[in-house]
Amino acid sequence: MxxxxxxxxxxxxxxxxxxxxxxxxxxxxxxxxxxxxxxxxxxxxxxxxxxxxxxxxxxxxxxxxxxxxxxxxxxxxxxxxxxxxxxxxxxxxxxxxxxxxxxxxxxxxxxxxxxxxxxxxxxxxxxxxxxxxxxxxxxxxxxxxxxPLVFLTAWHMLITRARLEPGEDVLVMGAGSGVGSAAIQIAKHAGARRVIAVAGSETKLAKAAALGADAVIHHTKQSIRGEVKRLTENRGVDVIVEHVGAAVWEDCFESLATYGRLVTCGITSGGQVDLNLQTLFGRQRAVIGSYMGGKGELMQVLKLLGERKLRxxxxxxxxxxxxxxxxxxxxxxxxxxxxxxxx
Ligand SMILES: [Zn+2]
The missing domain is CATH 3.90.180.10 (Medium-chain alcohol dehydrogenases, catalytic domain)
Incomplete structure (x- = not known):
């Protein structure tokens, strides 16, 4: 062969x-x-x-x-x-x-x-x-x-690990990636109030909006932290889907609401970061690792794809x-x- x-x-x-x-x-x-x-x-x-x-x-x-x-x-x-x-x-x-x-x-x-x-x-x-x-x-x-891999990963991050609830606000980093484009759809399907997508080009942001993102942030032209604050009236987001790593860590962590969860599955820009423990406990935030998922979760997500509820x-x-x-x-x-x- x-x-x-x-x-x-x-x-x-x-x-x-x-x-x-x-x-x-x-x-x-x-x-x-x-x-x-x-x-x-x-x-x-x-x-x-x-x-x-x-x-x-x-x-x-x-x-x-x-x-x-x-x-x-x-x-x-x-x-x-x-x-x-x-x-x-x-x-x-x-x-x-x-x-x-x-x-x-x-x-x-x-x-x-x-x-x-x-x-x-x-x-x-x-x-x-x-x-x-x-x-x-x-x-x-x-x-x-x-x-399989990206929808399973995004499902495990949002549903299983971060326990996204209806009505919550979600920030999706790297919206143009496979995981990002899956996460936008899964978050909307799970009842997120608003999905804010972050990417580095107008084309990607337009496509993210077409997939269901309610707001977009152009990370090379706008401050992620500043835009999240503006869009959420200083509250921050409840869940962040992250896989970029060190380059965006501080911006992401500071964009979390009280009780916010940052769930990460990747480190394309590096994996060493500073963590402010005072803010972590004071705002009752969580940083959650996520890796792939189980076959049961894959079957759940495949049903939704088969019914064209996700694409x-x-x-x-x-x-x-x-x-x-x-x-x-x-x-x-x-x-x-x-x-x-x-x-
Ligand atoms: Zn085993």
């Missing part, structure tokens, strides 16, 4: 479109012909080797995968060849306390397609049957690939062999929503 692999860590040029061995399935696995695979920042970190994962090289990244089942193992009962499916991106043991409590991403063996096993930058991928999910409603393969946001589609160009676009930050590859 054709795949995009890297044999060493490095820049975009280490990505090679080449022949790779076809995956061989175990009795409890299915083989999927990939129709679409969405990019995530994770792919870039893995390729650059900046994180501590010990990958076996050459490696195939890609965590958000949709396609068609072409073969199933002898123990597979629920899935059959021809099914249109997407893959739940997280793989956990299924038999530890965390898994039983539906906290998959806290499982000690938790990993993702494209991390400790090969991912979707390929014509074929194999998956345990328990990760294979029928595509809900009439979603296209592209829409299905654009959903996948797709920026662009590239042929698999142009994976380097696609990753370059992600690095440039000049995109809104998901960037997809077609094998």
């Amino acid at each position: 054709k795949a995009v692999r890297f044999h060493e860590y490095g820049g975009l040029d280490v990505l090679k479109y080449e022949d790779a061995p076809e995956p061989r399935i175990l009795p409890d696995e299915a083989l999927i012909r990939v129709h679409a695979c969405a990019l995530n920042h994770l792919d870039l970190w893995l390729r650059a080797g900046v994180r501590a994962w010990k990958l076996s090289l050459p490696h195939i990244v890609g965590s958000d995968i949709s396609g068609e089942v072409v073969e199933v193992g002898s123990m597979v009962t629920r899935t059959k060849p021809g099914d249109r499916v997407l893959l739940a991106p997280g793989i956990s043991c299924g038999q530890c306390e965390e898994c039983w409590r539906a906290r998959d991403s806290a499982c000690r063996t938790f990993t993702l397609f494209g991390v400790m096993l090969d991912g979707g930058y390929a014509e074929l991928v194999k998956a345990p049957e328990r990760n294979v999910i029928r595509i809900p409603g009439n979603l296209s393969f592209d829409e299905a690939a654009a959903v 996948a946001v797709i920026d662009s589609v590239f042929p698999l062999k142009e994976a380097g160009t696609a990753q370059g676009k992600m690095e440039s930050r000049d995109f809104f929503g998901k960037i997809l590859l077609h094998p």
